Amino acid sequence: MTADLLIVGSGFFGLTIADRCARELDLKVQVIDRRDHIGGNAYSEIDPETGIEVHRYGAHLFHTSNKRVWDYVNQFTDFTPYVHHVYTTYKDEVFPMPINLGTINQFQRAAYTPEEARAWVVEQAAMLEGEPTNLEEKAISLIGQPLYEAFIKGYTAKQWQTDPRELAAEIISRLPVRYTYDNRYFSDTYEGLPVDGYTAWLEKMADHPNITVTLDTDFFDESQPWNKADVVGQIPVVFTGPIDRYFDFKHGDLSWRTLDFESEVLPIGDFQGTPVMNYADESIDYTRIHEFRHFHPERDYPDDKTIIMREFSRFAEHTDEPYYPVNTPQDRERLLSYRELAKDEANVLFGGRLGTYQYLDMHMAIGAALSMYDNKLAPHFTNGLPLD
Numbered sequence: 209m210t211a212d213l214l215i216v217g218s219g220f221f222g223l224t225i226a227d228r229c230a231r232e233l234d235l236k237v238q239v240i241d242r243r244d245h246i247g248g249n250a251y252s253e254i255d256p257e258t259g260i261e262v263h264r265y266g267a268h269l270f271h272t273s274n275k276r277v278w279d280y281v282n283q284f285t286d287f288t289p290y291v292h293h294v295y296t297t298y299k300d301e302v303f304p305m306p307i308n309l310g311t312i313n314q315f316q317r318a319a320y321t322p323e324e325a326r327a328w329v330v331e332q333a334a335m336l337e338g339e340p341t342n343l344e345e346k347a348i349s350l351i352g353q354p355l356y357e358a359f360i361k362g363y364t365a366k367q368w369q370t371d372p373r374e375l376a377a378e379i380i381s382r383l384p385v386r387y388t389y390d391n392r393y394f395s396d397t398y399e400g401l402p403v404d405g406y407t408a409w410l411e412k413m414a415d416h417p418n419i420t421v422t423l424d425t426d427f428f429d430e431s432q433p434w435n436k437a438d439v440v441g442q443i444p445v446v447f448t449g450p451i452d453r454y455f456d457f458k459h460g461d462l463s464w465r466t467l468d469f470e471s472e473v474l475p476i477g478d479f480q481g482t483p484v485m486n487y488a489d490e491s492i493d494y495t496r497i498h499e500f501r502h503f504h505p506e507r508d509y510p511d512d513k514t515i516i517m518r519e520f521s522r523f524a525e526h527t528d529e530p531y532y533p534v535n536t537p538q539d540r541e542r543l544l545s546y547r548e549l550a551k552d553e554a555n556v557l558f559g560g561r562l563g564t565y566q567y568l569d570m571h572m573a574i575g576a577a578l579s580m581y582d583n584k585l586a587p588h589f590t591n592g593l594p595l596d
């Protein structure tokens with residue numbers, strides 16, 4: 209074995225660790241991934257039929273207010289000035305999202321001022337009596353019945369494949385309503401898309417003589433190199449795969465939602481005029497449609513074809529890609545048991561969205577990896593401090 213450190217997973221978390229350890233500490237870093245490509249869920253590829261960049265695992269928009277993360281990522285890529293906006297179709301009408309003054313006035317066929325709109329929402333929300341006992345009641349207590357029925361009910365039922373009355377109230381703590389016409393989706397200081405695409409950015413992070421990336425290699429497959437049985441105890445490991453899988457599901461599965469994507473190339477230049485259209489009606493199976501050409505209006509894409517991707521949401525089975533943690537009370541209990549086991553796993557650090565069972569945006573995964581490097585890996589490799 210000729211590496212100082214093994215990183216399991218080549219997503220943003222793993223590659224940030226690889227970059228820092230190779231470039232700052234001059235360590236020899238081995239990265240493995242069980243997929244046949246680098247980059248984890250942020251991976252993108254060019255659709256061969258249209259030449260349009262497609263995000264294989266769902267639309268990825270970069271945004272952050274963390275200056276350190278922004279400066280860090282700008283070493284590897286420039287960003288376009290893209291600013292994300294989302295619309296939603298409800299009963300054959302298109303509304304701006306997140307719910308804002310424009311949404312409310314269109315919905316009510318009104319010209320409310322911010323104060324009038326706020327008063328209307330407060331009045332609707334006050335109609336719920338008593339403490340909310342499920343997601344539906346919680347949502348109504350926050351934004352009132354009419355907006356809930358239109359924009360939250362069907363979409364949530366499709367996301368969870370469950371009637372919102374059977375979902376826990378705690379799933380939502382707030383439903384933001386803006387009393388201005390600002391329908392910018394994110395309110396972070398920095399936002400944009402990588403000029404040459406996500407994969408070029410991710411490859412640049414890994415492009416260093418001290419970093420070796422080996423694909424199609426599963427850490428749990430003992431017939432392959434760099435497997436758990438051979439490596440743990442020999443060199444330090446940063447593990448960014450699922451924490452329950454690492455411990456052989458000893459305390460049970462952590463539950464996830466997954467997504468199914470259906471892509472279609474259409475013989476038209478523009479399908480929906482915007483990158484993401486949500487579908488709020490429960491009668492429509494999919495939750496949203498992505499049209500990738502709109503992420504890069506600056507590119508010279510064909511004007512006679514376009515590629516769209518319909519997104520469907522459901523609970524994940526054992527073999528599905530885990531996307532969003534469900535986070536039931538049972539999951540939280542199991543996670544605590546796995547964290548206890550992780551503490552005793554000498555020289556193995558758990559990170560990233562799968563290794564910590566948390567939804568992390570890209571900037572959060574990168575920020576968390578920079579912290580792990582600062583607080584654990586750099587002190588260990590430079591001063592010999594223990595890793596755990």
Ligand code: FDA
Binds near residue numbers: 219221243426
């Ligand atoms: P990530 O999942 O990317 O990487 C983990 C890697 O580990 C994978 O490549 C996997 O194959 C590998 N692995 C797992 N088990 C292994 C094993 N046994 N052996 C070897 N390799 C193994 N964020 C954002 O900022 N803006 C956005 O718009 C979106 N959009 C978005 C849409 C959807 C549908 C999802 C699910 C997520 C987003 N995200 C996002 C979040 C973003 O995808 C996330 O921040 C990063 O993927 C986190 O990077 P990680 O490295 O933690 O995990």
